[in-house]
Amino acid sequence: MSAARLIARKEAGELLLSLRGLSWLMAVAVALSVFGLLLVSNTELSLLDNAQVVYDMVAIVTALGGLLALVVGLDAVAGERERGSLVALLLTPASRDAILSGKLGGIAVAWAVMYALALPYLWAVGSTGQNLREAVTILAVLGSPVVLGFGFFGMALGARLATARTALLTGLIGLMISASPLLLGPSLRQSAIGRAFDVINPISAAVNAYDGVIIDSQPVLGQWPHALLAAAWLVLALWLARSGFRRVAR
Amino acid sequence: MKLVGLLFALGLALVANPSSAETLSVDLRPAAANAASPQMGDRLSFRTTIRNDGTAAVHGLIAWISLVQLDKGKEQPVDLEDWSAHKAVTAASLAPGQILETDWPMRLIQAGTYRVVVSAVSRGSAGLVVSPFADFTVRQKPVVESQRVLPVALGLPLLIAVAMLWRRRRR
Amino acid sequence: MLIEIDGLRLSIGGVPILHDVRLALGEGEIYGLLGPNGAGKSTTIAAALGLLKPDGGRVRVFGKDPWMAGPEIYGGIGVVPEQNGFYDWMTAEEYLAFFAQLHRRDDGPNKMREQIAAVGLEPRPGQAIGTYSRGMRQRLSLARALVAEPKLLVLDEPTNGLDPRGRRDIHDLLIELAGRGVGILLCTHLLDDVDRLCRRVGIIAEGRTVAEGVIADLVRSERRLARFRLRLIGQPATMPTEIRHVSVVAHEGEWWIVDLDPEVTPDAAWRELLFRGWPIAEIRRESGGLDELYLALTERRAA
Known part of the structure; x- marks a missing residue:
């Protein structure tokens, strides 16, 4: 087995077999459950249009996925460095790129687990309505690059900043700014600054694509401009992670 | 929403003034497939026929759909954002006698009684042309059902808690 | 290598x-x-x-x-x-x-x-x-x-x-x-x-x-430095840093370990210390070892 696959498998184990990783999964599952329970217990919310409910759930899954990926990415470098386990890994014959690939693979596994975890919730709130299948598809197509980008961004911060706490705080602020369209909605686009932010923000790209596909029943393939922005974000975050990781402990 | 309301009011005002009548006419009919008593989440469609009844071509034609809620105490124009992606249609020109057929699909988002109207205007026209009204009522429907949500919302965290307990026992 | x-x-x-x-x-x-x-x-x-x-x-x-x-x-x-x-x-x-x-x-x-x-x-x-x-x-x-x-x-x-x-x-x-x-x-x-x-x-x-x-x-090479262990019956009246040719390496209870510069003889050094108020009760020549070597080299550097 290649070093990258070995490390990716270890990272997956860190998420699925360690109490720390399981706690993170528990936190995102509880957040999705709370939203689901709000939908059935709140009269106003329970009357929301079905597509709107699915859209909201997909947007929440993306934001939580971004948060999980950010934390996993941070922990893979800054967390391991502070726990003292990173040096032993760096002093193996595995190349820096192989170690980096393995850790990126760990982030991908975390998102895959999060995605699988979200499917029952999407089914529960959206199976009687329309566009559920399209929602699942657009979440994979647009949500994946956006979420993975935040994981890579977390790695870059963990590699460049002195402590895990500083990196976490910086990452959370970045994620909150990026996820602000989820809170502000279309009103964000009423100003020139808001529109400009909408054009460059990866979460806006995902949310606008979700809106098009789930609410407006547009074809998934028609979302390519949004997909392009998400892909650009992924490439930028990957570059930041790679250049940062090369400097770790050096 | 304010803009839609303004346009709608403007439309009504212009209709009330026959002296500004154009050579265009707009006809609006519900699609035959529309449910008689639709509920939230259903789809309705309306068809308009815009005809140039004049002798000269009409240039720069634009027609748009407006929706207003008529329930007592809730009278308001409706933001079509979530209802439909088909909010307007344009034509570069419409020759004399030529017609423009357009379908206006929409998904029913909220319960209530609504009125649809399509307005048209051209670059050279002095006034607005509006279609007849089409009214419909949407029944309420709870879209999120607790018998599906509860098992998932409670079951998945429970499953993860069991996994955590199993790992803790190993420790 | x-x-x-x-x-x-x-x-x-x-x-x-x-x-x-x-x-x-x-x-x-x-x-x-x-x-x-x-x-x-x-x-x-x-x-x-x-x-x-x-x-x-x-x-x-x-x-x-x-x-x-x-x-x-x-x-x-x-x-x-x-x-x-x-x-x-x-x-x-x-x-x-x-x-x-x-x-x-x-x-x-x-x-x-x-x-x-x-x-x-x-x-x-x-x-x-x-x-x-x-x-x-x-x-x-x-x-x-x-x-x-x-x-x-x-x-x-x-x-x-x-x-x-x-x-x-x-x-x-x-x-x-x-x-x-x-x-x-x-x-x-x-x-x-x-x-x-x-x-x-x-x-x-x-x-x-x-x-x-x-x-x-x-x-062996460090032993060229004269190192002694002195037992004092009380606190010295003078700060060690004020005494020329004598540097204090360590202090353990009543025992003080001192190095003497090569240019000073031990007798001259003891006279100087007594004159400066050091209540010396006992003097022992230190035996060499890694401890002393380490202390001598690192303490001298710090001083």
Whole structure:
């Protein structure tokens, strides 16, 4: 087995077999459950249009996925460095790129687990309505690059900043700014600054694509401009992670 | 929403003034497939026929759909954002006698009684042309059902808690 | 030579940490790297392992520049770093198998159990590393360093947290490894460990090698400095720093260890001290040893 696959498998184990990783999964599952329970217990919310409910759930899954990926990415470098386990890994014959690939693979596994975890919730709130299948598809197509980008961004911060706490705080602020369209909605686009932010923000790209596909029943393939922005974000975050990781402990 | 309301009011005002009548006419009919008593989440469609009844071509034609809620105490124009992606249609020109057929699909988002109207205007026209009204009522429907949500919302965290307990026992 | 370091200079964030460090370690040798906290021992190790880029000087491991070679040389090196972190959810066997595979070794579970036993680790079946005591973690760290049967071992405080029996076991293991030709760089505060294991040492103070060579030779050369142990029947009336030609190396209760400059005779020095209010009751000539050598070299530097 290649070093990258070995490390990716270890990272997956860190998420699925360690109490720390399981706690993170528990936190995102509880957040999705709370939203689901709000939908059935709140009269106003329970009357929301079905597509709107699915859209909201997909947007929440993306934001939580971004948060999980950010934390996993941070922990893979800054967390391991502070726990003292990173040096032993760096002093193996595995190349820096192989170690980096393995850790990126760990982030991908975390998102895959999060995605699988979200499917029952999407089914529960959206199976009687329309566009559920399209929602699942657009979440994979647009949500994946956006979420993975935040994981890579977390790695870059963990590699460049002195402590895990500083990196976490910086990452959370970045994620909150990026996820602000989820809170502000279309009103964000009423100003020139808001529109400009909408054009460059990866979460806006995902949310606008979700809106098009789930609410407006547009074809998934028609979302390519949004997909392009998400892909650009992924490439930028990957570059930041790679250049940062090369400097770790050096 | 304010803009839609303004346009709608403007439309009504212009209709009330026959002296500004154009050579265009707009006809609006519900699609035959529309449910008689639709509920939230259903789809309705309306068809308009815009005809140039004049002798000269009409240039720069634009027609748009407006929706207003008529329930007592809730009278308001409706933001079509979530209802439909088909909010307007344009034509570069419409020759004399030529017609423009357009379908206006929409998904029913909220319960209530609504009125649809399509307005048209051209670059050279002095006034607005509006279609007849089409009214419909949407029944309420709870879209999120607790018998599906509860098992998932409670079951998945429970499953993860069991996994955590199993790992803790190993420790 | 497994490691050759000469004239090493290194800065971190623009702050000079190492000014002039030298070190040479051959096959089958256990070399002690000594120095006070913050002297630059761990930085020297990091430079030797290619984790930090030197500003100048020569660093070679297996004849290669470790900064450039990187993972190329790591196959032959086992490391016990100062800060030991593990994947707490794994068992020792899983942990060692993971590192063995990273070293491209296809050792089975029996080999892993042998490695665990070799360092005296006795976990319960299926016991997660997170539950290990400090001593068990230290042994596991050593087992990880040995997993690829390295030619060079770099050990930073390897007996930290071990009880006396554990320390003796690890000493025996290191002696056995050196007997098999493994070169061992031992960085520690425990001078007893160095006394027992090493023939040669390097002493670093404030980023400089202040002594390097065979312990016995260094001790002998340092004895040219006159070191005495004085027993006082009360506190001295004068601060030690105010007395010319006499420097205080250590102070343990009523005993004071002092070095005399070569240009002053002991009798003249004692007269001066008595005159300055030192209530001297007893004078003993100090016997030399690694402790004194270390204290003399590092304290003199600090002064």
